[in-house]
Amino acid sequence: MTGVRLLAIITTLSCVFLVSTSFLNLGRGINGGTNCAGCTLVVGLLEQLADVHNETIVKALERVCLMLPAKLQTPCDVFSEFIGPIILELITQDSSPDNACRTLRFCNDDGGRQCVLFKRTQKGYSKPHSTISKFLKKYPYFVSILHEISQTGDPKICELPGIKDICLWLDDVFNRYDPAVDLDSDGFSIAETLRGTSWRGRDCDDSNHSRHPGARAIDSDTSYDSNCNGIYGKDPTTGKAYEDEFCGQSQPKGIAVLGDSVSAHFHLPEEWFDSQKLSEDVFKDIVFILENEIDWPELSTATGHVNNSWPNIVHGKMDSIYQRLYERNRCNYGDYQNIAVNVFDIWKKQGGSGWQLIEPVDGFHTNQVAQALTAQVLWDNMLKNHADFLGPVNPFNDKITQIFGNQTRLSSNYF
Helix, strand or coil: CHHHHCHHHHHHHHHHHHHHHHCCCCCCCCCCHHHHHHHHHHHHHHHHHHHHCCCCHHHHHHHHHCCCCHHHHHHHHHHHHHHHHHHHHHHHCCCCHHHHHHHCCCCCCCCCCCCCCCCCCCCCCCCCHHHHHHHHCCCHHHHHHHHHCCCCCCCCHHHCCCHHHHHHHHHHHHCCCCCCCCCCCCCCCCCCCCCCCCCECCCCCCCCCCCCCCCCCHHHHCCCCCCCCCCCCECCCCCCEHHHHHHCCCCCCCEEECCCHHHHCECCCHHHHCCCCCCHHHHCCHHHHHHCCCECHHHCCCCCCECCCCCCCCCCCCCCHHHHHHHHCHHHCCCEEECCCCCHHHHHHCCCCHHHHECCCCCCCECHHHHHHHHHHHHHHHHHHCHHHHCCCCCCHHHHHHHHCCCCCCCCCEC
16 A cells, blocks of 8 residues: 555645635535545546656556655555545546546535536546445445545545544644744744744744843843844943944834735645646645745745745745845844735736736735735835835944844844
């Protein structure tokens, strides 16, 4: 069953799809709704992968297996032992992905017309219910579980053994609003994901709740860095605290943004759903991405703060209001929290098309190019109309850099 278990990574993508769309209140939908769509996506992608590489389904599964993160291996094994043989037999029979998922009861006719993704003329598309029942009789354990998870309606992929563990983990991640790692309970973390530094400035002392990004400097930070901007100590020549000398009159400002998935920069990599682009490389950071809820606040319009280190799945440079604030005044370092402007007309005037700013997978979130463009538009507007709010460019920026470097002691990925 080693080859079979690798089907689970593609099904994990289905779980991601199901959990993420559950927050959109899509409801049951027709023909099985999102569960039907997720199942069809899994089977269809698997078939395409085998065709692209001119190999058997088993070999395709083995290819995908190498892409699976270790963290997902155990639930993967459980799931594969449960449903793997059924999926393989259906594909071997040359069932269409739509019909395979109809056989598994994740898709239905709803007593009317069936919505399909694959051609009706494909072999094995339409099977009578009697044939489906006969096929399922060979797998009584599946029928038993199917009956159990169908008590309250259509069967749900996220209720299947193994996959249920993955969905529960994803559900916990997607419902988290405070850092998972926050020893002093000040709302800031030293961990990157799970609402950590990807979302808010890095805590420079997670054992002291009075020391965190945006805090008021304690005793002018002569002994330690209480506001986590990387500036502390005294000028040995003047004896004056660096915090007072460099930041006291600079009008430092942080940024906090409230909003939905647009503010957080939701992005599902299209490479995950294209059989010709599937590779170990595009999946290498999948756990990191899932622990950030498939959001990219570290690259977003408001709080982007790292260089784009994922060019294979995120296309475009990072630009943000926080970055501009930091460049204007080094005392603003680390003061960001992520708890939308229409740029389509501007983009068109620059010779672009509206579709170039939209995520190709979900069709309604803006992509990385639009995030950077939005940051530019917002910043230019503030400079023009609210420059007094931004405060002056800090004349000590070069000296701060000279003494404290780029203030990125805790992360080498910052801009």
